Amino acid sequence: MPYEHTATRRIEFSETDMAGLVHFSNFFKYMETAERDFFEAAGVDLIRTKPGELVGWPRARAECKFSAPLRFGDTIDIHLAVKAVKDRAIDYQFRIYRRNEDGSRTQAGKGRMTTILAQLTDSGTLQSIELPADLRERITAAPAEALARPVAV
Amino acid sequence: MPYEHTATRRIEFSETDMAGLVHFSNFFKYMETAERDFFEAAGVDLIRTKPGELVGWPRARAECKFSAPLRFGDTIDIHLAVKAVKDRAIDYQFRIYRRNEDGSRTQAGKGRMTTILAQLTDSGTLQSIELPADLRERITAAPAEALARPVAV
Amino acid sequence: MPYEHTATRRIEFSETDMAGLVHFSNFFKYMETAERDFFEAAGVDLIRTKPGELVGWPRARAECKFSAPLRFGDTIDIHLAVKAVKDRAIDYQFRIYRRNEDGSRTQAGKGRMTTILAQLTDSGTLQSIELPADLRERITAAPAEALARPVAV
Amino acid sequence: MPYEHTATRRIEFSETDMAGLVHFSNFFKYMETAERDFFEAAGVDLIRTKPGELVGWPRARAECKFSAPLRFGDTIDIHLAVKAVKDRAIDYQFRIYRRNEDGSRTQAGKGRMTTILAQLTDSGTLQSIELPADLRERITAAPAEALARPVAV
Numbered sequence: 033m034p035y036e037h038t039a040t041r042r043i044e045f046s047e048t049d050m051a052g053l054v055h056f057s058n059f060f061k062y063m064e065t066a067e068r069d070f071f072e073a074a075g076v077d078l079i080r081t082k083p084g085e086l087v088g089w090p091r092a093r094a095e096c097k098f099s100a101p102l103r104f105g106d107t108i109d110i111h112l113a114v115k116a117v118k119d120r121a122i123d124y125q126f127r128i129y130r131r132n133e134d135g136s137r138t139q140a141g142k143g144r145m146t147t148i149l150a151q152l153t154d155s156g157t158l159q160s161i162e163l164p165a166d167l168r169e170r171i172t173a174a175p176a177e178a179l180a181r182p183v184a185v
Numbered sequence: 186m187p188y189e190h191t192a193t194r195r196i197e198f199s200e201t202d203m204a205g206l207v208h209f210s211n212f213f214k215y216m217e218t219a220e221r222d223f224f225e226a227a228g229v230d231l232i233r234t235k236p237g238e239l240v241g242w243p244r245a246r247a248e249c250k251f252s253a254p255l256r257f258g259d260t261i262d263i264h265l266a267v268k269a270v271k272d273r274a275i276d277y278q279f280r281i282y283r284r285n286e287d288g289s290r291t292q293a294g295k296g297r298m299t300t301i302l303a304q305l306t307d308s309g310t311l312q313s314i315e316l317p318a319d320l321r322e323r324i325t326a327a328p329a330e331a332l333a334r335p336v337a338v
Numbered sequence: 339m340p341y342e343h344t345a346t347r348r349i350e351f352s353e354t355d356m357a358g359l360v361h362f363s364n365f366f367k368y369m370e371t372a373e374r375d376f377f378e379a380a381g382v383d384l385i386r387t388k389p390g391e392l393v394g395w396p397r398a399r400a401e402c403k404f405s406a407p408l409r410f411g412d413t414i415d416i417h418l419a420v421k422a423v424k425d426r427a428i429d430y431q432f433r434i435y436r437r438n439e440d441g442s443r444t445q446a447g448k449g450r451m452t453t454i455l456a457q458l459t460d461s462g463t464l465q466s467i468e469l470p471a472d473l474r475e476r477i478t479a480a481p482a483e484a485l486a487r488p489v490a491v
Numbered sequence: 492m493p494y495e496h497t498a499t500r501r502i503e504f505s506e507t508d509m510a511g512l513v514h515f516s517n518f519f520k521y522m523e524t525a526e527r528d529f530f531e532a533a534g535v536d537l538i539r540t541k542p543g544e545l546v547g548w549p550r551a552r553a554e555c556k557f558s559a560p561l562r563f564g565d566t567i568d569i570h571l572a573v574k575a576v577k578d579r580a581i582d583y584q585f586r587i588y589r590r591n592e593d594g595s596r597t598q599a600g601k602g603r604m605t606t607i608l609a610q611l612t613d614s615g616t617l618q619s620i621e622l623p624a625d626l627r628e629r630i631t632a633a634p635a636e637a638l639a640r641p642v643a644v
Binding site: 050051057060061079086090091092093097158 | 519538549557
């Protein structure tokens, strides 16, 4: 069962700020890209909408430590690993790598995110729901060594 | 009946890019801020959602001419004027001004936007609908001189 | 000499808005992605920074007509064609296509952008400069039929 | 000496996503708005650029716990308190409140950010620098009770 995924992106001009570097809020968007690709590879919907119903994954917590800047044009690899599959939530770990010209990679950030499966009720509030069995069959927690090891390209 | 509005905003750090200036895509977001404030002042909803129904204003066309750069920390005035109220759409004109330290203002952009009143159907497509009578009572086209004149603070 | 380019992107979750569709301001970012890829293919720098010098392409005008909505997860092709290479500016035309599941494509937007080659002076103002000869050798205007024809994948 | 600040903002339409709520990455932009206002009130520059020199505040770490959703049109108060002033960095705590129609407030998020004073060197790397004395005179750590207490409007 899938427990990790690596997504690849280019840095866009509009993602930089006047310091010449990627604005830090975009690191969280990069994590979301990896989550989308992971869900897709696992055959899971990131959001489900039909008239009168909305089921999605609001975030309970997001964190990132920044260790190297990213710049316009950089190619990055975003590695996602599932830390834990809980009753109503999933914990992810992310590592973001910049590809260097010499073929090496530099870790630019390390993040965590906890996301809750929730339904939007008619009264407009979010109600957490239990992860369905078929989702538990498609996603599993990564083994400890997969969370710790340096990520190969 | 209201036909113009001026919204005021500060430029955020995250709205700049590596050239040190506001990324041009944000000018369109500034126009939207002025539209929100205009609708609010006129007592009109920008979007209406209830279970199984979604009525909003998708854009048919947006345009901006950029005449001066904006920078982090600038205070801007965004002037909206209604050019035309059509059967199923509204045409807006926007002018964006930067407030200078000496009390003068510099025009940074001039824009236009056509926005359509539309309903999202069950099949997921957008269906334009006629502007209701009460909305026509709340919004009207600006007189020619209001579209042409320099805008006072 | 290159005069057109097609870039391909996925729509990100963070690019949608509460209407369930891509926020229109992102169409302009998609155009910029195609411009980056075009410049890269042509061997031209989109921005050049070194201590005390900044040369880039501020936008003079940007426009988009929206003909079909884009949604989270869509794959889009962004076709750029050079309309005109001027003394100090380039005019682009863009067409944005959504790839449908049946293999067909739907035009979601058609845009135009005029971008000026400019230097940031020490006093902080932008000064337009003439396109250098080597850039003129790398970029040329598209023939009329390339601007008009439906774009093949 | 100032150690806390409350900034106020409206939620923009473009800050929502297809779940109908504010995209979580914007909470980090709201923190930055409060930091800008705090620096401004304290008479400190958030970024300093002159030819050949760039001094700013790259982020070392950012975190947010999300406790209630924010929606288009909401008015929010973003409370910043300085947790610690270090040799080369500042630690902030943020609390984000949604103003409710009945005059009460709901805590929507609680965040932390560590930001480093750094200079961009000629070789393009970031070099942390010591906080200058005049900055230490303008910013101080908040007393423990200011970090813990519920924030009054």
